[in-house]
Amino acid sequence: MTFREANNTDIKQIQIVRNAVTENTLSDPGLVTDADCLEFITQRGKGWVCEIDNQIVGFSIADLKGNNIWALFVHPSYDKQGIGRQLHDLMLNWYFKQTSKKVWLGTAPNTRAEIFYRKLGWEEVGTHGKGELKFEMTIENWRNKSATDNNE
Template sequence: MIIREATIDDIRQIQVVRNSVKENPLSNPNLVTDEDCRIFITQRGKGWVCEIDNNVIGFSIADLQENNIWALFVHPDFDRLGAGRQLHDVMINWYFSKTKETVWLGTAPGTRAEAFYRKAGWKEVGMHGKGEIKFEMSHSDWLLNTQ
């Protein structure tokens, strides 16, 4: 399992992973375009992929403009291998190396993602969007979680 920075060449495989998930699926796959991915990994923030045998099995993307985690997904055929946590940690370490601003994300309630973020130290702060739980992570909380 290799974690590395995402490139424009990874977008096709990132889209395959994003559209394979069983929880938090897109209601319409056209809502997240290749151009959206390109902008988020090259201009707004940065992305990472997890590869096994040169195949992207997961990815994460942080958005510095909105202080947001734009995406963290692992293909369901490869969950529970630790890829999600590795992608999370490299992304959050990078994020806080660039800014000390609190970062936030939204995820559907009652999902494995909700449990994942709680276990990783994220704090629920309310609701967001269409019934998603809004979580935040402060720089100081992240430092406490990594000790």
């Protein structure tokens, strides 16, 4: 299992993972284009991938311009192996080295993603878009969570 920064040659495999998920699915896969992915990993922020046997099985993308988490997905065949957590932590460690501004994300209610983010210390602050829950993480909460995790 290898974690590394995402690059433009990863986009096709990132799209495969994004469209394989069973929760937080896209109503229209054409809504997230390859050009969108490229913009988010090269201009707006940065992305990371997890590879197993040269196949991308998970990815995360932070949007520094919008101060949000644009994506964090793991292929369903690789659930519950700690991949999402590692991608999450890489992304937030990088994000908070760039800025002290709080970061937000949206996710569908009553999903494993909602449980995942709550467990990692994200705070629900309302709704976003079409009924998604909106969560935020501050630099202080992230530092406290990271310190707690390191002492366990």
